[in-house]
Each structure stands twice: as structure tokens, then as C-alpha cells.
Amino acid sequence: MKRSEKFRQANREAQATCLAAAAVIVFWCLAGFGLADSDITILHTPLWVWGGCVGTWFFAILVTIFLTEKVFKNFDLDSKEEEK
Amino acid sequence: MGNILNLLPVLLFLVGMLGISAYIQRTSHENRQKDFAKDYFIGGRTLGGFVLAMTTAATYSSVSTFVGGPGMAWVIGYGWLYMAIVQVVVIFLVLGVFGKKIALIAREIDAVTVIDVLRARYESNLLANMAALVMVAFFCSTMVAQFVGAAKLFEAVTGFSYVTGLSLFGLIVVVYTTIGGFKGVAVTDACCAIAMIVGMCILMGGMMSAGGGFENMMQYISTKHPDMLEPLSRGKMPISLYISQWLLVGICTLALPQSVVRGISYKDTKALHRAMIIGTVVIGAMTLVATWIGVLSKGILTEGIKAYGSVDNIIPIAIVKSLSPFWAGVIIIGPIAATISTVSSLLLSTSSSIVKDVYMNMKGQKGESLSNSMVRVYSLTATVVLGLVVYAIAINPPSVIWQINMFAFGGLETAFFWVLIFGLFWPKANKYGAIAAMGGGVLVYCVTMAMKIKFMSLHQIVLGIFFSLLLFLIGNAMGKTHDEKVLRIFFPEKFED
Numbered sequence: 237m238k239r240s241e242k243f244r245q246a247n248r249e250a251q252a253t254c255l256a257a258a259a260v261i262v263f264w265c266l267a268g269f270g271l272a273d274s275d276i277t278i279l280h281t282p283l284w285v286w287g288g289c290v291g292t293w294f295f296a297i298l299v300t301i302f303l304t305e306k307v308f309k310n311f312d313l314d315s316k317e318e319e320k
Numbered sequence: 321m322g323n324i325l326n327l328l329p330v331l332l333f334l335v336g337m338l339g340i341s342a343y344i345q346r347t348s349h350e351n352r353q354k355d356f357a358k359d360y361f362i363g364g365r366t367l368g369g370f371v372l373a374m375t376t377a378a379t380y381s382s383v384s385t386f387v388g389g390p391g392m393a394w395v396i397g398y399g400w401l402y403m404a405i406v407q408v409v410v411i412f413l414v415l416g417v418f419g420k421k422i423a424l425i426a427r428e429i430d431a432v433t434v435i436d437v438l439r440a441r442y443e444s445n446l447l448a449n450m451a452a453l454v455m456v457a458f459f460c461s462t463m464v465a466q467f468v469g470a471a472k473l474f475e476a477v478t479g480f481s482y483v484t485g486l487s488l489f490g491l492i493v494v495v496y497t498t499i500g501g502f503k504g505v506a507v508t509d510a511c512c513a514i515a516m517i518v519g520m521c522i523l524m525g526g527m528m529s530a531g532g533g534f535e536n537m538m539q540y541i542s543t544k545h546p547d548m549l550e551p552l553s554r555g556k557m558p559i560s561l562y563i564s565q566w567l568l569v570g571i572c573t574l575a576l577p578q579s580v581v582r583g584i585s586y587k588d589t590k591a592l593h594r595a596m597i598i599g600t601v602v603i604g605a606m607t608l609v610a611t612w613i614g615v616l617s618k619g620i621l622t623e624g625i626k627a628y629g630s631v632d633n634i635i636p637i638a639i640v641k642s643l644s645p646f647w648a649g650v651i652i653i654g655p656i657a658a659t660i661s662t663v664s665s666l667l668l669s670t671s672s673s674i675v676k677d678v679y680m681n682m683k684g685q686k687g688e689s690l691s692n693s694m695v696r697v698y699s700l701t702a703t704v705v706l707g708l709v710v711y712a713i714a715i716n717p718p719s720v721i722w723q724i725n726m727f728a729f730g731g732l733e734t735a736f737f738w739v740l741i742f743g744l745f746w747p748k749a750n751k752y753g754a755i756a757a758m759g760g761g762v763l764v765y766c767v768t769m770a771m772k773i774k775f776m777s778l779h780q781i782v783l784g785i786f787f788s789l790l791l792f793l794i795g796n797a798m799g800k801t802h803d804e805k806v807l808r809i810f811f812p813e814k815f816e817d
Contacts, residue, residue, distance in 0.1 A: 239424075240812040246420040247813070250745065253416030257409045257571065268402050272551050280538035282549050285398045289405045293604035296408035300600045303416060304593035311589060313423050 237311045245309055252307040256299045260292065267291045326478060326649035327488075333515065333653045334492045337508045337660070341500030348503060356696045357680075361432045361672040363503035365423075367586040369594025374510035376411055376582050376595065377602045378661035380573070381516065382462075383469040385606060386655040390614025391631035394621065397541070397548025399557035401611045406570040408607070411599030413571070414579045419592045421744050422583040428809055431584060433669075434577045434740075435677040441743045441810055443802060444751040448681070450758055452673040454735045455577055458728040459666040460710060465728075467714035469632075470659035476636035477652050486714055493660040494707030497667050498700055502585065505664045512657035513602060519654020520609040522647060523639060527613060530620055530642035537619030545618060564779035572733040572781060575740050578669050613638070667710070671702040727769055734761040734784035738792045747811045753796030761788025 237245070268288020276283040351359040358364055367375070393400040422437060431437045435455075439448040467490055474485030497505055531537040547554040573579065586592055617638040621628060628637055639648050675698050683690055690698070738757045742749035765784030768774070775783055801807075808815055 240816065242424060243421070243811065243813040246424065247745070249420060250417045253413060256416070257413050260409050261566065264406065268551060277542075279535050280542050282398070284551060285401070285549075288402050288551070289398070289608060292405050293408050293608060296412070296600050296604060297597065300412045300597050303412065304596055308416075308589070308593055310593075313420075313588060314427055 242311050245311070249303075249308050252303060256303055259299055260296050263295045264288060264292045267295075323479075323645065326645050327480065329650045330488070330653055330656060333657070334489060337511065338492060338496050340508055340511065341496035341504035344504040344507060345499045345501070348501065352501075352696070353692065356692050356699065357432055357672075357676055358430075359503070360501035360696075360699055361668065361676060362581075362585050363501065363506060365427070365585055365587065366503070367506055367582075367591060369586075369591040370598060371506050371510050372415075372582060372586045372591055372595035373411065373598035373602060374513040375506040375661075375665070376415070376579055377599050377606070378509040378513040378516070378658070379578055379582075379665040380407075380410060380576075380603065380662075381513075381606055381658055382662040383466050383473070383655050383659045385610050386516075386520075386658055387469060387473055387632055387635050390610055390617070391634040393611045393614030394617050394634045395625065395631060396553045396556050397545065397550075397615055397618075399548075399551050399553040401608070401615060402551055403557065403562055403565045404569075404607050404611045405604070406566050407573075408600060408604040409570055410573045410579075411603050412596045413574050414576070415583065415592055415596050415599070417574060418580050418740065418744065419583045419586075419596075420589065422580065423586065423592070425744075425810060426584040433672050433676055434581050434584075434736075435673060437584075438739065438743060438754075439677075439681075441802075441806065442739075442749075442751040442754045443806060444755065445681070445685075447739075447751055447755050447758065448677060450755065451577075451735065451739075452677045454732065454758070454762060455673050456670050458732050459578075459670045460706075462728045463663050463666050463670075463710045464714050464717060466659045466663050467710065468717045470656055471714065472632070473636050473655050474652060476633065477639050477648050483715060486711065489656050489660055490711045490714065493663050494667070494704060494711065497664040497707065498703045502668060505668055506585070508664065509661040512661035513606075515657040516606060516654045517602070517609075519651040519657070520606065520613065522651050523643065523654070524609055524613055524616075526643040526647060526651075527616055527620060527638065531616065532619075534616070537616050540619045540622075541615070544622075548615065548618065558777070560777045564781065567785070568730055568733070568779055568781045572730075572737055572785060575733055575736040576729075577732065577736055578665050580736070580740065581669060663710075667703060667707050671699060671706055674706075675699050675702045727766065730769075730779070730781040730784060731762055731765055733781060734765040734788050737761075737785055738788050742792060742796075744810065747807055747814055748796070748801050749792075750796055750799040750801055752799030753792040753794075756795030757788045757792035760791040761785070764788070 268284050271284040271287045274283045278286055348359050351364050389404055425437055429440050435448050435451050438451055467486055471482045471486040475482045496508060528534055541548055617634060620638055620641055621634060628634060639651065643651065680690055735758050739754045761784050764787040765780055768780045768783050774780065
């Protein structure tokens, strides 16, 4: 990979990371505030706590796995050797 | 006065940290002889994924993760947990946005600190010195506040005096940071992160058995304090607080220099990818368990806030009430680990600012260069002296320290947010914009904080970030775009050869 391609890839990854953070915010709203009116409780704990707190954590992990598996690419960080 | 035997677990832990640092110092001997600053301040860019994740998470989570936050959860309920969980984004965000770009650039220009990168990008010594000043001021006040928080907790839980606790972990962290350098800090941070998680799990277990199990405690809370089960906690948790926190402890943490510097330190892209996943798992688990402990402690500490003094006393009292003195002595390792892992990173960042960013640069401008052994002497001396100064201030802390500490997080974010983002992603950004954004933004933030001016009852970080952006754009319009030589380093994709 040429140095300019690496930078282009890094830009793509940064954008995808911002989108991922936005997705976590949307999920957090829906799974927390969105479920706040539900009467369902698990272990005497309301559903929005499980969705908005534990759920958001799981969702963030899944999003990060997706990012690193599907969007992020491996390349050599040292440019000097490749210019040969 | 407490029983000396109960201090044994903490002592063993701290001696372990010293041992690790001493070992790392010995194994890095050769690298330090070649290029001291690079090995000492950035670990020779050799961190693997696990250590990178743990050191980023441990630096981020502090004594307030253990004490202040859970104490507030005891008052507010699940709303506080819902707010705290926004922190799951902090690790993947900083590593995903800046991680690769700053690593590529740092290798190109041989940068050791975030300020090295800013200096090269904006070609401004004024900006670099301003950044160093902001970092030193905010880092020092954060370190003092960390020491004070942990020493108070130590006193409340073990029965030994404040100064005993402070001297014990305060002096040890200064010593091990000084000898271990960045790699020592990173590896001890990883151990600290593990100690935090183990400590939290033991406390959670102890509380469950003291309170008659999770369901039992939740049943008590749902009948006695139903407001604690609502996200807005009947007005105690307004929407504006949620928005403020998303910015202050979520999105804007992107630009905290103590996190961004970790982007310079890792070995390869695989390590970065793995660190993003591990870091997100760890930071989420810590936040969930610690804050959940706070909510549940309502089932054990059933009286009003007056009976316990202040919010910061809730967790120490919960520890003493739910665990035997021996186990209390074990889990105190958790918050101490949280404290020393934050202090060690900040201490090293501060001394690198002073030695590398300011002093060595001044010498360089005069055309003088420092020999490797002089860099060694100055770096070690700066770290130890700074550490001792912070320790001395913490012995008899000024009462204003808490307010200064509240400044610090938002102040660092305001100072670095746009300067880093535009610097690395916007070729047209120039030094006039950056200087205006950093200086003006911090000024607006501090003044509005001091005068308690708020916009729509949102935290002052909103004003700081907004004005910083505005000033950046205005300042930028007045200056010229930097020349091609700089831009080729930072934006090679714009110059197709």
C-alpha cells in the first residue's frame, strides 16, 4: 500500500468510527428512553436498565468488532521501507 | 488506627508494581542508551493490543469511577448508571479516529508526544508552548485531586491516617513511574485495570451477601425508592445533564491528550484493532459494575444523606459495612489502582511536556543539542520532582482543588478538540485558527465556569467547544494555508504523485 492510500484508508476508518459512535447514541436512546414506559421487569429491575445500560455495552462491543473486522485494514505503519 | 495486617494486600500490590517497573527498566536498558526520550516517553512504539487497551482504559478510569460516580448513583439511581454507560464509546472513538493517522505521522516525523505532532503540523512554537502550559496545569490539578480522593478513601476504609495512605501509594507511584517510563506505566496500568475489575467483583459479591441478594435489594429499592428506577429520576436527572455528559465524558474525550498519545505508542495495526475491542469490553464492564454497586448500596445504606455526611462517603461506608476488614483491605487495591494508573500516565505526560516539548525544543532552537545522557538526567529529575510537588500539595490540599479538578477534564477537551481534529483531517487548518481556538476556547470555558454561566442549563463544555470552533474558523480565515512540505507529511493523499 502506498503512503497516500494508507492515509485514505485511515480517513475512511475515522469516518466509520464517527458513524459507529452515532449508532451507539441512537441505540442508547432507543433501548433506554425508548423502553422507559414498559412495565416489564427482570429481577425487579426495569427493562430500560437492561436495554439502555447492559444493552448499550453489548451493542458497543458488537459495533467495535464490526468496525475492526469489516472496515479497518491491516497495513505496515512504517512508510520508509516501502518506498524502496 | 487500623490493623497493620490488613494493609498487607495493598503493600504486596504496590511492591509488585515497583518490581515490574524495575524489571522493565532493566530490559529497556539498551534501547534507552540509543534514544532515551523515545523509549522513556513512548516505550519505543512496541505496545501490543492487550496492554494498549488496558493502559488506555486504566488511565481514563480514575478514583471517581469508584467513589464519586457510585456515590451519585446511590442518590439518583439507575439514571446515573444510564448516564455513566455513555463512556463505552471513549476507547474505540479515540483509537479509531486518531489511532492510525497519528501513528503514521509520528513515525514519519519521529514524534514522541502529541505536542510534537501539533508543532510539526502548525509550525508554531507559541501553540506548542500554550499546549504544554494547558497540559501541565490541568494534569497537575487532576493528579492532586486523584491523590486526595484516594487518600480519603484509604483513611475511611483502613483506619490508617490520610498522610499514611498518601505517602504509601503516592511515593511508590512516583518512584515506579520515574524508573519504568512509558512502558512501565503501560504494563503497571494493565495490572491496575485487572486489580480494579477484581476489586469491584469482590465488593459486588460482598454487597450481595450483606443485602440478601440482588433481587432482595432491588425489591427494597423498587418499593421504597421507585424514583430510582426511572431514567429521569423524577427530575433529579434532567435531559440537559444527559446531553452534557454525552459531550463531557463521551464524545469530547476523543481529544484528551493523555489518550491520544497512546496512538503513538503501539506496535502495529493488529494491536490497535484488538485494543479497540478489549478496551470497549473493559471500560463498559468497569463502568457498569462500579456504578451498579452504587445503586445497590441503597439497599444497605438505607438512611438519608445526612447520616453519611457526603456523597463521597457512601462507597467507603458501603465497603466497611459489607466486607470484613481483611476483604476491605483487599478491595481497597481497586480504587488505589485506579488512582495510581491515572497519576502515572499524567505524571509522565507532564514531564514529557516540560522536558521534551519545552526545554529540549528551546535548546534546539538555539542550535544546541542535548546528549542522550543529559536527556536522561533531565527526564528522570523532572518526573521525580513533579511527582513530589504533587504529593506535597496533596498533603494539605487547597480547598479549591475540587473546583479546579472539575475544570480539568473539560478544559483539556476544549483546548485540544478542534486543534487535533482539524489539524489531522483538514488541510486548510492553519496556526492562527489553532492558536485562537486553544487560547480563546480555554478562556471562554474557564470564565463561564468561574462565573457559572450556562447555555440552556448545559455544562460549560458546550460553550467552550462552540467558541473554540468559532474562533478557529475566524482565526483560520486570517491566516494562510501551510506550505506543501508540511501538508505532504500530514495529507499525502492530496498530492497524487
